[in-house]
Amino acid sequence: MKTLYALLPLVLVAACGRAPEAPSTVTVADAWCRAAPVGAMAGGCYVTLTASADDRLVAVETTAADHAEIHTMDVTGEVMRMRQLKDGLALPAGDAVSLAPGGEHLMIIRPKQTLAAGETLPLTLRFQKAPPRSLAAPIRTPDAAMAHGGDHR
Template sequence: MTRAPLLAFAVLGLAACSQDGPAGSGEQATVQAAAAICRPTPVGRRMTGCYLSLTAPAADRLLSVTSPDANLVQIHESRIESGMMMMGELRDGLPLPAGETVALKPGGDHLMLMGVKQPLVPGDTVTLALTFASSGPVELTATVGQPEATTSAAAAH
């Protein structure tokens, strides 16, 4: 007999919370993104890697990335398997420890643009929209060029 009224109260409480929205949650922490760069697309190919550094004030996670300039953006890790450089999607996203700068760089973690709509040449720009587990979304503009830390071993990505 007491259960039904309790349940109704809980549902009402939830509804009130969601109506409050971001205004009630105060100032939202923002992940700082810097040095975003995408490689030019290889001739005849529609995929390429992007690199940047991310600094989250509180522990967070990069969940997904979209771009109007590509059909799909995946978060990739690189690893050596049987002496070969392999890469794969980080399906749970990329962890961002509090206050630490996480660098996505050639030979390591990177963003993979797939189904790039126009060939990317140096001097072009790419818009990236980043979604995080806790922080608000971040939109940024990456330049197209060769990342500084390029080594021959990392040439593939």
């Protein structure tokens, strides 16, 4: 009898594991948000995303701000401007897509919390195919080497 009970969980796992198709997933790595002074109207968060199948980052949500957007940087002459990616960001299968200072980023609009180094900011990333991913991104002051990448003012 003991043996039967011990085997039961294994049988259930085997049965549930036979899904018709493996859903696509997105691996989320190196998430962080840039520390900002008290009263800052916006902040930037960065992350590296790797999709198992062609996918798209379509939205970002946070309970810690009025809302959040997916942005990119355009350089016009010597002026760097931010632009919202209304259709989101393509995630080709197997490619590590890095959102980093100076390029694509997640824009946190009107934060409700101070973006203080050492704290975390909750983010939910929504994809076209893969299930949404929620994470707590650590807030930190960028390294000197990354500091000239782009400011959010």
